Amino acid sequence: MPRALFTSRFVPTQVEELEALTSLSDIRFMEQVHGNFVAVVDNQDTQTPTADALVTTVRGIGLVVRSADCLPILISSELVVAAVHAGRKGVTNGVISATVSKMRELGGENFQALIGPAICGQCYEVEEVMYNEIISKFPAGATSQDKHALDIGKMATFELEAAGVNVTHHGFCTKENLDFYSYRRDKASGRQVGIITL
Secondary structure, three states: OOEEEEEEEEOHHHHHHHHHHHOOOEEEOOEOOOOOOEEEEOOOOOOOOEOOEEEEOOOOEEEEEEEOOOEEEEEEOOOOEEEEEEOHHHHHHOHHHHHHHHHHHOOOOOOEEEEOOEOOOOOOEOOHHHHHHHHHHOHHHOOOOOOOEOOHHHHHHHHHHHOOOEEEEOOOEOOOOOOOOOHHHHOOOOEEEEEEEO
């Protein structure tokens, strides 16, 4: 059975603690760039890929997504798991659908997604032009025309459910909750992580 968890604040020196917490000795990170590239991870290549989603069919490999306000999404099935970094750019660039498609290519079905702590739809204000442009293509992200705040959690949930994925949302807002790092709140911040393994 796949295992998935989210941490609160995380720093790189805590990798050993993450290994101990998960009983994993092979934990993989990615260089996240707000794109839509999905990297398939196996036992052969141990390089850190430049990607916004990691997918594996290999048992015992822990896939990590780091976040401060963006959505950390962990997707599981019996044969394949994924860790996805999905901020506004990632969601609009199609990283979610690209990940689910790659998981299906690798034999996955009956997907379950966990969306971890991220900035909420009331706190993620953007410029009016950007707001209108995005909700014209992703209406699920609309909140208030007065505030111009995007709900990227709802955008992601809509896309996942449209792809046949069952979704559970963690619910904590990183900007409102001091247990989590928030780039919007602190301007410079660390990260929390989500990790998943088969």
